[in-house]
Amino acid sequence: MYKIVKSRLRFSAIFFSILIIDVIVKNISEVSLFRMVTKSSLLLLLVVLVLYHRSEQKKENIFFLISALICFWLGDIFMLFYKNIILYFVAIFFFVLGKLFYVFRLSTKRDFSMNRLLPYVLFGVAFMFVVYNFIFNGLCETSFFMVFLYFFAALKVFLFAILRKNAVVPLSYNLVLLGVFFSFFSDTITALSSFSEIVIPFSDSAIMVFYGLSQFFIVIGILEDKNTCVFKKSCKSWL
Template sequence: MYKIVKSRLHFSVVFFTILLIDVIVKNISEVSLFRIVTKTSLLLSLLLLALYHKSEQKKRNMFFLVSALICFWVGDILMLFYENVSLYFLAIFFFILGKLFYVFRLSTKKDFSMNRLVPYVFFGVSLMFIVYYLIYNGLCETSFFLVFLYFFAALKVFLFAILRKYAVVASSYNLVLLGVFFSFFSDTITALSSFSEINIPFSESAIMIFYGLSQFFIVIGVLEDKNICVFKKNCKSWS
């Protein structure tokens, strides 16, 4: 395991192999012992990667990142039993917590201009309302509230990812933003397939692929942060 988290190539191969296996298993059986192992292994691998690089991160930042990954990990387990309504809503709650911890992790002390944020706020709010319009009839009172909180948290992650532009190195900014966009795809497809009658081809596979990509790039991006070690060949801890 030490060799895997130390090498960017080894870790990437292991992570995406697990993701591919999970997508295949998901299409065979939504809930099985093997599916529980493959799906939860994705977040656990990222958690191990984060812990390996903890010496390169501020304690506060590491706490937020680890807390986010743990929340997503718990949410992933609960979501496997989505047919139980209570567990489904509890999973959404943990996903919301995960996104909020990402917001805390992505926050910076650097001043920013509200004028620069306006087009991004418009984009995020417009997307949220379009999705809500498409799924409105399929929402009950409880799901309406939770889904609203979820998309609000997702919007916050997007905005704080944007605000990092001049506070971190370009590679970190671009990787996190790429992960956030993949998260948008995953969240949108999930909402449409869960609460609307819109038929999206290969939606189940697409959700998991985009979700895995989003977590991978967000975690790799925040680990680079001001320390550009994670994706540098000459880095002693990540080669």
Template sequence: MSKFRKEAIAFSLFFLAVLLIDIVIKINWDASLFRYISKGSLSILLIGYYTLFHKESSSVKQFFMTLALVFFLIGDIFFILYEIQLYYIFAIFSFGLAKLFYVFRFSNQSDFRVKQITPALTFCFLLMMLVMYLINDNLNDFFFPTLFYFFVTTLFVIFSFLRRDHVNRQSYNLVIIGVFFALGSDTLAALTSFYHSDIPYQNIAVMLFYGVSQLLIVLGIVKETNMAVEEGRVLNENEQFKD
């Protein structure tokens, strides 16, 4: 078992344990000091793990990834006080900015064909339209923040799919699965907040999906290998071998 694999498994188990503790605290002592510690710890763990084990060749990508995780941390803190409208709006914008920085981190300097993004765009658009249809009557002052968030989420999904031909398969799969968990969390959060507040196990599901999504995305980014760089390295090695 490789060093990365051992560290990834150990970190994942520890992260999931903290996530379960946070869920228990949310159910029993939401908006307490304990919740600030438990929920804040999740993003801090991800930032620490990424900082220690990332293999970013670009300082710009590292900057965007770090900013994304920092804004998720800020959003997490604001969401604890979601009953205060202003804090809820701040949380939505913080999460939106975090996903926007994920978009910047996922982007590659290459052209793409429309058919590459059609499946992801269609699925995301239909899902967002369905959710907006269900919650629209109850959004009120949250209409534009929610619209902004859904727009960024669509970009988030599209650019995660566009990584396919540029990174190794393991990294791509981890990030894509994480993106779908994020969509599940966002959908449930929107429905419970603005449509139906009695969905079974809503608190557990939203936090579990959110936490797992963040974990998988960070693991995927840490494991990422740029295929163009890797192919160039192999070609150079082959040429040196021939010489």
């Protein structure tokens, strides 16, 4: 397994190959043993990558990142049984936890200007308002609270990703922010498909593709924050 994470080309090829296979399996059968394997493999690969680079990371940072990935993995498994309303909300709970662990990992000790952050806060709140305007009629009291909590956690991840600017190397900042935007796409399509009458072509495939891309770029970006050269040819740990 560690041989895979030593090569950026090999790791990326295997990760995206599994992602494509998972999308294909999802269109064939929502719940299957093979689907559990493909979804779990994506997060497992990222966990192994994090562990391979653990020597460059603080212990608490490793804990937050691994915890986030484990929570997303549990959420993925429970979401396979989304037709059971209890398991559906359990899945959302773990997704929220996963995003909060990302917030803890992305936080920095640098001071920030509220004036600089305010436009992003307004953008995030406006984005949530627009989405809620489309899905409001499809929400019950419980789902309203859980979805609100989920989007609030997503907004926190976005803001803390923004706050990393000038605190980490540019490559790390850009990769994480790219991953966060992919997560926005996945979350928005999921909300609209689940709670509104809007029909989005290939929504099931798009949700998984954007979700996989978001996890990939967020994790890779986080590992780059100390210039550990995960994506640099000259780095001995990523040849």
